[in-house]
Amino acid sequence: FLSFSSLFLVKSTCLVRPVAPTRIPGRYLAHQKGLPPLPVPPLKQTLARYLLALEPITSEEELENTRQIVEEFSKPGGAGERLQASLERRAKKTENWLSDWWLKTAYLDYRLPVVISSSPGVVLPKQDYHDRQGQLRFAAKLISGVLNFKTMIDHETIPVQYMNGKPLCMNQFYQVLSSCRIPGSKRDSVVNYSKTKKPTHITVVHNFQFFELDVYNSNGSPLTVDQIYIQLEKIWNSSLQTNKEPIGILTTGHRNTWAKAYNTLTKDKVNKESVKRIQRSIFTVCLDAPVPKVSDELYLSHVAGQMLHGGGSRWNSGNRWFDKTLQFIIGEDGSCGLVYEHSPAEGPPIVTMLDHVVEYCKTSEMVRSPMIPLSMPEKLRFNITPEIKMDIEKAKQHLNMMVRDMDIKCFTFQRFGKNFPKSQNISPDAFIQIALQLAYYRIYSQVCSTYESASLRMFHFGRTDTIRSASVSSSAFVQAMDDTQHQVETLLRAAVEGHKAYTNMAINGQAIDRHLLGLKLLAIEDLVRVPEIFMDTSYAIAFHFNLSTSQVPAKTNCLMCFGPTVPDGYGVCYNPLEQHINFSVSAFNSCAETNAAKLAHYLESALVDMRDLLLQTPKAKL
Numbered sequence: 256f257l258s259f260s261s262l263f264l265v266k267s268t269c270l271v272r273p274v275a276p277t278r279i280p281g282r283y284l285a286h287q288k289g290l291p292p293l294p295v296p297p298l299k300q301t302l303a304r305y306l307l308a309l310e311p312i313t314s315e316e317e318l319e320n321t322r323q324i325v326e327e328f329s330k331p332g333g334a335g336e337r338l339q340a341s342l343e344r345r346a347k348k349t350e351n352w353l354s355d356w357w358l359k360t361a362y363l364d365y366r367l368p369v370v371i372s373s374s375p376g377v378v379l380p381k382q383d384y385h386d387r388q389g390q391l392r393f394a395a396k397l398i399s400g401v402l403n404f405k406t407m408i409d410h411e412t413i414p415v416q417y418m419n420g421k422p423l424c425m426n427q428f429y430q431v432l433s434s435c436r437i438p439g440s441k442r443d444s445v446v447n448y449s450k451t452k453k454p455t456h457i458t459v460v461h462n463f464q465f466f467e468l469d470v471y472n473s474n475g476s477p478l479t480v481d482q483i484y485i486q487l488e489k490i491w492n493s494s495l496q497t498n499k500e501p502i503g504i505l506t507t508g509h510r511n512t513w514a515k516a517y518n519t520l521t522k523d524k525v526n527k528e529s530v531k532r533i534q535r536s537i538f539t540v541c542l543d544a545p546v547p548k549v550s551d552e553l554y555l556s557h558v559a560g561q562m563l564h565g566g567g568s569r570w571n572s573g574n575r576w577f578d579k580t581l582q583f584i585i586g587e588d589g590s591c592g593l594v595y596e597h598s599p600a601e602g603p604p605i606v607t608m609l610d611h612v613v614e615y616c617k618t619s620e621m622v623r624s625p626m627i628p629l630s631m632p633e634k635l636r637f638n639i640t641p642e643i644k645m646d647i648e649k650a651k652q653h654l655n656m657m658v659r660d661m662d663i664k665c666f667t668f669q670r671f672g673k674n675f676p677k678s679q680n681i682s683p684d685a686f687i688q689i690a691l692q693l694a695y696y697r698i699y700s701q702v703c704s705t706y707e708s709a710s711l712r713m714f715h716f717g718r719t720d721t722i723r724s725a726s727v728s729s730s731a732f733v734q735a736m737d738d739t740q741h742q743v744e745t746l747l748r749a750a751v752e753g754h755k756a757y758t759n760m761a762i763n764g765q766a767i768d769r770h771l772l773g774l775k776l777l778a779i780e781d782l783v784r785v786p787e788i789f790m791d792t793s794y795a796i797a798f799h800f801n802l803s804t805s806q807v808p809a810k811t812n813c814l815m816c817f818g819p820t821v822p823d824g825y826g827v828c829y830n831p832l833e834q835h836i837n838f839s840v841s842a843f844n845s846c847a848e849t850n851a852a853k854l855a856h857y858l859e860s861a862l863v864d865m866r867d868l869l870l871q872t873p874k875a876k877l
Contacts, residue, residue: 269610269611269614269810269811270611270614270615270618271404271407271413271414271607271610271611272414273406273407273410273412273413273414274412274413274414275410275412276412277410277412278409278410278411278412279410279411279412280411281411282411282412283411283425283429286415286422286425287424287425287426287715287716289422290422290424290713290714290715290717291713291714291715292346292350292351292352292714292715293346293351293352293353293354293711293714293715293716293717293764294346294714294764294765295339295342295343295346295352295770295773296764296765296766296767296770298329298335298336298339299329300765301767301770301771302325302328302329302335304766304767305325305767305771305797306318306321306322306325307726307727308723308725308726308767308797309321309793309796309797310727310730311702311725311726311727311729311730312702312703312704312725312796312797313792313793313796313797317792317793317796318793320791320792320793321788321791321793321794324787324788324791325788327787328786328787328788334778334786335774335786335788337781338774338777338778338781338786339774341777341781342770342773342774342777345773345777350715350716351714351715351716351717352773353711353718353769353772353773354716354717354718356772356773356776357718357719357769357772358445358598358718359442360772360776361598362443362445362597362598363436363439363442363443363444363445363598364441364442364443365510366509366510366511367509367510368507368508368509368510368513368577368653368654368657369436369506369507369510369577369578369596369597370506370507370563370564370572370577370654370657371563371564371657371661371817371818372818372820373596373597373817374563374577374594374595374596374597374817375563375594375595375597375602375815375816375817375828376559376561376562376563376592376593376594376815376816376817377562377592377593377594377595377605377606377609377813377814377815377816378555378558378559378562378590378592378665378813378814378815378816379591379592379593379609379613379811379813380613380811380812380813381554381558381589381590381591382589382590382591383589384589385587385588385589386587387491387587389589390542390585390586390587391484391487391488391491391542392484393585393591393616394483394484394487394540394542394583394585395480395481395483395484395487396480396615396616397540397583397585397591397612397616398457398470398483398540398583399477399478399479399480399483399615400611400612400613400615400616401537401538401581401583401608401612402470402477402537403477403611403612403615404608404611404612404615405432405537406477408428408429408432409453413425413428416607416712418710418712418713418762419762421713422713423710423712423713423717424712424713424714424715424716424717426716427599427600427601427604427712428600428604428607428608429449430447430580430599430600431580431581431595431599431600431604431605431608432449432537432538432580432581433447433448433449433453433454433535433536433537433538434446434447434448434449434580434599435448435533435534435535435578435579435580435596436578436579436580436596436598437517437534437578438510438513438514438517438578439510439514440511440514440515443510443514443598445598445599446534447599448534448535454535454536454537455469455470455471455537456468456469456470456532456535456536456537457470457536457537457538457539457540458532458533458536458538458539458540458576458579458635459487459490459539459540459542459632460503460539460540460541460542460574460575460576461490461491461494461541461542461574462494462495462496462499462544462574463499463500463501463502463503463573463574464493464494464496464499464634464635465502465503465529465533465576465634465635466490466493466494466632466633466634466635467532467536467632467633467635468483468486468487468490468632469630469632470483470537472627478629482627482629485629486629486632487542489631489632490542490632491542493631493632493634494634500637500639500643500644500647501568501572501573501574501647501651502520502573502637502639502647503572503573503574503575503576503577504568504572504573504575504647504650504651504654505517505520505646505647505650506575506576506577506578507564507572507575507577507650507653507654507657508649508650508653508654509653512649512650512653513650516643516646516650517530519640519642519643519646520637520643520646523638523640525636525637525638526636526637526638529635529636529637532635533576533579533635534578534579536579538579538580538581538582538583539575539576539579539581539582539583540582540583540585541571541574541575541582541583541584541585542574542585543561543565543571543574543584543585543586543587543590544570544571544574544587545586545587545588546561546566546570546571546586546588548588555665555666555667555814556663556664556665556666558586558590558592558665559663559665559814559816559839560658560661560663561584561586561590561592562584562592562593562594562816563594563661563663563816563817563818564654564657564658564661566658567654567655567658567659568651568654568655571584572654572658575594577594577596578596579596580595580596580599580600581593581595581605582594582595592813593605593609601708601710601718601719602708602805602807602815603710603712603807603808606807606808606809606811606813606815609809609811609813610809610810610811613811613813614810614811659844660843660844660845661818661841661843661844662841662842662843662844662849662850662851662852663816663839663840663841663842663851664839664840664841664851664852664854664855665814665816665837665838665839665840666837666838666855666859667835667836667837667838668835668836668837668838668858668859668862669835670859670862670863670866671834671835671836671862671866672831672832672833672834672835672836673831673832673833673836674833674834675866679869681748681751681869682751682754682755682758683831684754684758684806684831685750685751685752685754685755685758686751686862686865687806687829687831687836687862688705688707688722688724688729688754688804689724689729689732689733689747689750689751689754689865690858690861690862690865691705691724691802691804691827691858691861692705692724692725692729692730692732692733692750693732693733693736693861693864693865694854694857694858694860694861695801695802695854695857696733696734697733697737697857697860697861698853698854698857699848702725702729702730702733703725703800703801703802704723704725704796704797704798704799704800704801704802705723705724705725705800705801705802705803705804706721706722706723706800706802706803706804706820707721707722707723707724707804707805707806708721708722708804708805708806709721709722709758709761709762709766710762711762711764711769713762713763713764714764720761720762720764720766720768720769721761721766721767721768721769722754722757722758722761722766723757723766723767723768724754724757724802724804725802726750726753726754726757727753728746728749728750728752728753729750729753729754731746731749731750732746732747732749732750736864736868743868744868744869747865747868747869768798771789774789775789799821799824800820800821800824801821801823801824801825802824802825802827803817803819803820803821803824803825803826803827804826804827804828804829805817805827805828805829806828806829806830806831807828807829807830808830808831809830812830812832812837813830813837814828814829814830814837814838814839815828815830815839816828816839816841817839817841818841818843819841819842819843819849822843822845822846823843823846823848823849824842824849825840825841825842825849825851825854826839826840826841826842827839827840827841827854827858836862838855838858840852840854840855840858842854
């Protein structure tokens with residue numbers, strides 16, 4: 256029999272182009288070996304910059320006390336020098352002195368649920384379908400697109416990325432497929448199955464039921480889009496019952512609670528084998544049930560919630576396995592996106608893959624291909640004991656509380672995009688970050704500790720450091736902005752220039768946050784008494800990020816979203832495009848002082864006011 260099948264040709268400028276048509280064994284390792292190691296910044300430099308970072312966010316009394324503590328810490332032969340020497344020795348012995356520590360402290364030791372607290376969601380552009388057939392057809396295309404990207408990873412032909420003319424570490428691309436987080440009683444672990452025998456199946460979830468779908472033919476070629484579509488139809492028809500226990504909701508729990516439930520669940524051999532197949536799969540596809548319709552104004556925020564947490568136990572939260580690194584989510588109404596477990600990678604590699612996949616789905620051509628009979632995708636079985644049933648009910652209750660507490664506002668800022676700040680010789684990221692500082696100050700009449708993610712991928716196994724957006728110069732600007740007595744435009748340009756300088760410092764491995772973390776972790780490991788600098792009130796203030804932010808630029812008109820990192824804080828993510836900017840703002844309803852829609856409103860006003868300020872004054876070159 257002959258049938259029409261969709262074949263996607265690599266011909267669009269937005270598609271990632273492989274550097275060679277065939278496998279290049281050893282290319283990845285050769286590239287990685289050529290990257291420089293992460294440096295250890297000079298101790299005096301970090302301590303001076305630490306005190307400078309404290310100026311706008313601490314009182315004069317607190318700052319003066321901290322100056323004395325820092326002076327004591329940095330004395331010749333003191334704790335600071337000993338820890339610095341120890342850190343420098345560690346740097347010489349390891350491929351990256353930070354990466355293992357960061358993986359453990361930021362992710363695997365973190366005991367709060369990965370849902371909302373850690374795992375980001377991504378909202379992709381709404382697709383033009385409104386029924387089950389359209390949902391399955393798009394899912395088939397998306398699966399094919401990810402497999403196309405996977406071929407470049409497997410063949411080591413994915414193009415090396417560059418920043419400021421320097422090659423970036425590509426390791427994260429090799430960590431996100433066929434990987435999964437596994438709960439532990441004290442510390443989780445991450446397993447990547449692509450390093451041994453490469454898995455050939457994905458997991459598909461529908462109506463809380465999990466299926467193993469083999470996506471490769473016996474000759475090693477991936478299934479065509481039509482073949483995948485036929486297999487998805489089989490899965491749909493085999494999972495029409497909705498009265499199944501939502502086993503996946505267990506993955507939403509506090510990590511200690513989930514670890515205990517995990518041990519109970521996997522005592523049964525059938526359950527253990529089903530869980531192992533989910534963990535080993537290349538990625539997961541969640542075919543979501545319809546959700547209540549909302550107004551156009553609320554649509555983006557509503558879909559962001561579906562991506563972040565699934566909407567609660569009544570809706571799609573049980574249609575997930577949140578420990579899986581990549582979960583593509585496809586709704587019946589055209590909504591689609593992704594949620595990813597954060598420990599193996601940051602946003603940019605994920606977005607590079609999504610840009611490719613979204614473009615791949617647009618560029619189909621119909622070709623004839625022979626249809627080979629395919630075996631039925633295997634349903635993964637779970638034996639639900641009364642104890643497991645109780646664990647599921649507890650997970651439902653806890654998750655529903657988290658969902659109710661999540662306050663999220665997503666919007667598209669339409670007045671201008673990154674084109675405007677660029678026309679003023681200003682970095683778009685710096686412009687947006689200073690607008691955030693202004694918005695926060697106008698609400699709270701104070702400056703707060705602000706985290707912006709900075710990539711360390713110029714270095715071998717580099718992850719992130721912190722760009723501290725709250726600075727002496729940004730504080731001077733926001734306090735003067737609504738006071739006509741000051742030369743505000745000059746202060747604005749000084750603030751954005753200061754942010755740009757800190758950004759360059761951070762991406763070159765000279766920021767303060769990870770250096771201080773390394774010294775602190777060594778102190779905990781090596782010394783009887785942790786130095787006072789790490790027990791100081793100012794240190795607690797500095798690392799209590801009321802604004803946790805990230806720029807995740809994409810070619811696709813998409814938006815990443817995540818929860819706040821502190822109970823009284825905000826999570827802000829943005830994608831600046833040429834003519835508009837996509838924003839997500841999150842907060843917790845349980846905090847009376849925070850409100851996502853309010854910060855979003857003030858942020859829009861701040862962006863417009865800063866634009867107007869620059870337009871009413873002569874343009875100056877920085």
